[in-house]
Amino acid sequence: MRTLLIWASLLVFLSACGGPPPPPRNLNDACSIVKQYPKFRRSMKKTERKWGIPMHVQMATIYQESKFVGDARTPLRYSLGVIPMGRQSSAYGYAQALDGTWDEYKASTGNRGADRDKITDATDFMGWYMNETTRRLGISKNDARNQYLAYHEGQTGYARGTYNKKSWLVRVAGTVQSRADMYQRQLKACNKD
Numbered sequence: 001m002r003t004l005l006i007w008a009s010l011l012v013f014l015s016a017c018g019g020p021p022p023p024p025r026n027l028n029d030a031c032s033i034v035k036q037y038p039k040f041r042r043s044m045k046k047t048e049r050k051w052g053i054p055m056h057v058q059m060a061t062i063y064q065e066s067k068f069v070g071d072a073r074t075p076l077r078y079s080l081g082v083i084p085m086g087r088q089s090s091a092y093g094y095a096q097a098l099d100g101t102w103d104e105y106k107a108s109t110g111n112r113g114a115d116r117d118k119i120t121d122a123t124d125f126m127g128w129y130m131n132e133t134t135r136r137l138g139i140s141k142n143d144a145r146n147q148y149l150a151y152h153e154g155q156t157g158y159a160r161g162t163y164n165k166k167s168w169l170v171r172v173a174g175t176v177q178s179r180a181d182m183y184q185r186q187l188k189a190c191n192k193d
Contacts, residue, residue, distance in 0.1 A: 020070020020094075020117045027067060030059060030183040031190030040068075043120040051127030052134075056187055057144045058126055060180035061151060064172065065096040070117040094122035101154075105129070126151075133158075144180035145173045 024040075026032040034041035044055040062068055070093060091098055093116025097105070105125050106112050114121040133139050133150045137159060141147070150158035152169060163169050 020119070023068040027063060028182075030056070030186040033059070033068070034187075034190075037119075040119055043123045046120070047123040047127035050124070051131040052141050053127045053130045053147075054142055054184070056180045056184035057130070057142065057147060058123055059183045060144050060176050061126060061148055062094050062122070063179055064148065064176050065091075066094050068094065070094055070119065070122075093117045094119055095126050097122070097125055101129070143177075145177035148173045148176040 021037065024033040024036050026036075041055075044058050047053055047058060048055050095116065097116050102114075102116060102125065105128055106114050109124070109128055111121065111124065114125070116122060116125075129151065130141060130147050133147060133155055134141050136155050137150060139146045139150060146158075149163045149169070152173075153162050157163070163173070
C-alpha cells in the first residue's frame with residue numbers, strides 16, 4: 001500500500017511538472033511578463049537575434065494568438081449544437097501554428113524535435129515565419145499590423161488581399177499594432193532599470 005501511495009504521489013508530481021506554465025499574471029505589462037518568466041525573454045531575444053523579429057512584435061502576436069497559454073487550442077465544433085465534431089483548426093500552442101505550417105517549419109529549420117507548447121520553439125517558429133514574410137512580401141519586421149495579417153491569412157492569402165474582406169481582422173491587426181507599440185515602450189522603460 002505504501003509503495004502504491006509513493007508511486008501515485010510521484011505520478012501526480014511529474015504530471016504537474018510536464019506542461020507549459022500558466023499564463024503571466026499581467027498580460028498588459030511587458031516588464032511584468034518577462035520578470036515573471038525570464039525564459040520568455042531569453043527565447044524572444046534569441047529569436048530577435050536569429051531572425052530579426054523584434055521582441056515586442058513577437059509578444060503582441062503571442063498575446064493575440066494565445067494570451068500566452070502554451071497549450072491553447074481552437075474551440076470545438078459541434079453538430080446539432082451538442083455533438084463534438086473536432087476542433088475548428090489544427091492551431092495549437094503559444095503561436096497557434098497549424099499542423100502543416102509547423103511541419104514545414106521543422107523541415108525547413110531542421111528543428112525536428114520542436115514542440116508548439118514550448119516558448120522557445122514557438123518564438124523560433126514565429127521568427128522563421130515572419131522572416132519568410134519579409135523575404136516574400138517585403139513587409140517590415142517591425143510592422144506588427146501587416147506581419148499579423150500575413151500570419152493570420154498566410155502569405156499567399158495576404159498577397160491576394162483576403163484580409164480586405166474581413167473588417168474584424170483588419171480591426172484585430174490594428175490592436176496587435178497598438179499592443180506591440182505599448183510593449184515596445186514598456187520594454188524600453190524596464191530595460192533602463
